[in-house]
Structure formats: C-alpha cells, structure tokens
Amino acid sequence: MAVPAVAQSGAELADKEVTVDGDTESVYLEVTNTSGDNLNYTVYGISDGLSTEVEAGSISSADENDTARQTFAVDSEKYDSYRVLVTEDASDSDEESADSIEIGTTVNQASGGGVFAGVGGGGLFTPRNILIGLVVIGGAYVAGFLDPLKNALEG
Known part of the structure; x- marks a missing residue:
C-alpha cells in the first residue's frame, strides 16, 4: 500500500496492520523521497487484541528518487499481526513528508x-x-x- 504522506507536526503519516503467519519472514517499511528530516516509526506486535511495542526508530530517504527500507523480523508464534505507525518528528517546528510510505510483509521462499x-x-x-x-x-x-x-x- 503506497500512501502519499504530508502532515502537521507530530502527526500520523501512515498506520497499517499486517497479518503474519509461519511463512512470514519479515515486516518492512519503505519511504520514498522524504523531506530531508527523519520520520519516526513504531512497530507493535499484536496478539489476542493486545499490542506490544517491539521496535522504534527513525527512517529517511532524503535524496531525490531515493527509497529507504527498514525490515523487522517477525515472531509469528508470539504475534498474529504487526502494526507499523509512522509519524512526523514532533520535536521540531517544520513539517516532514514523504512521496510514498509502504508497509508490508515478505514471505519465506x-x-x-x-x-x-x-x-x-x-x-x-x-x-x-x-x-x-x-x-x-x-x-x-x-x-x-x-x-x-x-x-x-x-x-
């Protein structure tokens, strides 16, 4: 799912939940052409409706026509799905953006x-x-x- 993203300070740019199973290798986050500043992401593992933060960080693809990709290993025995939330950096006064944000899964071949x-x-x-x-x-x-x-x- 590619989503054009522009937001106000601290605002949510993308929020997607993906289902995982024994064939799922990883969950990925791809951003294309960010505004130059880092976007923040938080990854939650979800089991029986309860979510647990499993990773957080920042990602940026500041160069023109550049795409940055971050992958996260999954534990399909512990979690039924993962939720990836991407937000703008609320610690500054400017607006971060990206041409597209994609969240998905890769499967074992x-x-x-x-x-x-x-x-x-x-x-x-x-x-x-x-x-x-x-x-x-x-x-x-x-x-x-x-x-x-x-x-x-x-x-």
Whole structure:
C-alpha cells in the first residue's frame, strides 16, 4: 500500500496492520523521497487484541528518487499481526513528508534442497528438467549425434 504522506507536526503519516503467519519472514517499511528530516516509526506486535511495542526508530530517504527500507523480523508464534505507525518528528517546528510510505510483509521462499527435490521443489531432477533432458536426447538421436554411441553399444 503506497500512501502519499504530508502532515502537521507530530502527526500520523501512515498506520497499517499486517497479518503474519509461519511463512512470514519479515515486516518492512519503505519511504520514498522524504523531506530531508527523519520520520519516526513504531512497530507493535499484536496478539489476542493486545499490542506490544517491539521496535522504534527513525527512517529517511532524503535524496531525490531515493527509497529507504527498514525490515523487522517477525515472531509469528508470539504475534498474529504487526502494526507499523509512522509519524512526523514532533520535536521540531517544520513539517516532514514523504512521496510514498509502504508497509508490508515478505514471505519465506520454499527451498527445494538437494539434487532430488521432487515435484514442485528446486534441485536438478525436477519434472521440467527431466522433460528437457529427454527432448534434448531425442533430438540428438534423431540428428545422428548419438550414432557413435549407438555403434559402440551394438558391437
């Protein structure tokens, strides 16, 4: 969710809750083209409707066409969701802003593992790779590239 954000002193720029599960690797916060000053963020873990602050800090992407990204590890056994709140720095008199603020999750990528990863996994011997190998061998046989091998096996 990208949200243009401009606010008054100490005001809320973004507030989003994201659900996590065993496949969630992290929660991220991305800001693009901030006004030059840091934006403050607070991350809350939420379980059974109760929220607990798990991290707080500041983030800035002051350079033109610059995006800053902050990731937060999740504990899906402890929390059902995380809430990220981004606010302007209330300690000064100017207004902080950002062209966009995005909050979301990244998930673990399933890893195949080994040479024989099975159907749907990574690895060398996947159904797709076996099919490609058979097509290549069939083409080589038809083109005559395997004649020396065929002759050696026959006699």
